[in-house]
Amino acid sequence: MQYRTRFAPSPTGLLHVGNAYSALLCQAWAKTHNAELLLRIEDIDHTRCRSEFADAIIEDLSWLGLRWQSPVRIQSMHLQDYRQAIHQLRDMGVIYPCFCTRKQIQQEIMRMSSAPHAEAVMASYPGTCRKLPANEQHDRMQHEPFAWRLNIDKAMAHIGEDISWRDGSGCVYAVSVEHDVVIGRKDIDFSYHLAVVVDDALQGISHVIRGQDLKESTGIHRLLQKLLGLPEPVYVHHPLLCDQDGERLAKRNGATTLKGLRQTGVDVMKLRDFLTAAESLCWPFGKGNERELLNILGKAR
Ligand code: GLU
16 A cells, blocks of 8 residues: 655744654655655635745745655645535534634633633533524524534434544554534634545545644544544654753744744755754754854855
8 A cells, every 4th residue: 555644734934943853754754654745735724824934835845855746735725625524514413503702611611610721721612502402503603603513422423433543553542522622613614623634535645644732633533534434544643842941842932943044054954964863852952042053053164
């Protein structure tokens, strides 16, 4: 069987060294397994993604030495595929419209429980719209914005058996999804979870190589695959590159960008070697460390 994997960045900013680390791991995995490597631009979130960042991704990855099979899949050009998946789930009766605002959800949870911490509040849903009568749903859908939520109980009943996902070392993880996740957002119609499973299937991805920050979402992905009758890839979640304080590198923390490194005069081969050998999973060149960075990774002049 021909293996196939993908790298799937979101153009919400410039790629940083953490993304580069992930891309290189993906490429190394593909090489070791004689697999095809595909590229996908995950840009369904039009509130955060920008086309100039998508162009910059292609430029930065090319500079890094990543090579992928054509065509690049650009999610915003395939909205019909995600729409069709929502229709399929709606026809199965496993999703329902949710009219709640974030604030209402938060207030309802605070009322029901003894103040869990903020993250848990945002991740959970008290089920307010789960049992709305069909006529009320219908009326409100005509004039109120709504999200689509998966009714986990109905979804599990529909599947009718325990489900699990597998990682690259053969470990099996039981799927248990705690609450009714959003699969169609109010503002952008779809969710990352829905788009990613549709795309992995349409691109024929046999192995998903991605950061371990997404490990928790894999159960939701497996559940959606099962409901939509999509094939099951194998998942490999790699550790994330961190800064000297042990914080994961992220766009919002101002992580070093590939474009910045290129402009500083970094030798891309040295950068690749450094990242590939980064066993300590640490990027030690914080702000103000440019001199050391250039000493180690700079071009010989
Ligand atoms: N687009 C996601 C990100 O940039 C990756 C999604 C995935 O690999 O499943 O974090």
